[in-house]
Amino acid sequence: MTLIKTTAAVAIAGAAFLSTTAYAAIPVYPNSGTENAELYSFTAAADGDLVAYFTGSTGSFENVLGLIVNGTDLGWSTLNSHLSAPGDLFNFGPVSAGDALVFYINVEGGLYTWASDKSLNTDATNHIWSTAYGGGDFSIPEGIFVTFEDLPGTGTDFNYEDLGFVFTNVKTVIIPNGVPEPASWAMLIAGFGMIGSATRRRRNSLKITYA
Numbered sequence: 001m002t003l004i005k006t007t008a009a010v011a012i013a014g015a016a017f018l019s020t021t022a023y024a025a026i027p028v029y030p031n032s033g034t035e036n037a038e039l040y041s042f043t044a045a046a047d048g049d050l051v052a053y054f055t056g057s058t059g060s061f062e063n064v065l066g067l068i069v070n071g072t073d074l075g076w077s078t079l080n081s082h083l084s085a086p087g088d089l090f091n092f093g094p095v096s097a098g099d100a101l102v103f104y105i106n107v108e109g110g111l112y113t114w115a116s117d118k119s120l121n122t123d124a125t126n127h128i129w130s131t132a133y134g135g136g137d138f139s140i141p142e143g144i145f146v147t148f149e150d151l152p153g154t155g156t157d158f159n160y161e162d163l164g165f166v167f168t169n170v171k172t173v174i175i176p177n178g179v180p181e182p183a184s185w186a187m188l189i190a191g192f193g194m195i196g197s198a199t200r201r202r203r204n205s206l207k208i209t210y211a
Helices: 002-021 182-205
Strands: 040-044 048-056 063-069 072-080 090-094 100-108 112-115 128-133 143-148 162-168 168-176
Touching: 002 182, 048 143, 063 162, 072 090, 072 143, 100 143, 100 162, 143 168
Parallel strands: none
Antiparallel strands: 040 100, 040 168, 048 090, 048 162, 063 072, 063 100, 100 112, 128 143, 143 162
């Protein structure tokens, strides 16, 4: 009887430990309250599909993820901060190794649009934090973790918890001195310029539903 109870107790304790650590691997921005000083350049790691996995959101605004590849806006995904659950995925389709990638979020159907490239943001603020992710939580595979701050730079909390994703088939480089390579400027600026017209088109066709 004692052995059975002890074994059961150990099993319960082990289950409790697993349940509390199952989501512990999702990275957390370590300098909450301070703008992230690291800037990043994202490219496709190999030929193949680029998939985004939703990791969660603590923001009150409704945010939707979008992607620009080599200056072409692929549009919004179905990953929505109010409607998606951790582990939900969206396949943006095939990319080629070395393709230049810019991730962006559309906030409240066009209230703000913030890109992973700080130079494209109207408030001159870095709206992302990125790091490697080892995989395992919510059945999300290994990849590159990117999380967004959805409020404008003035008065924001800089917790970078408003919309998080893990991307597969993505390579990240920390930009030296925060200056993008000259060859990337034209593609990035042209691509981000397309977001405005895409936003207007989708606002007419996309019905936003709040949870």
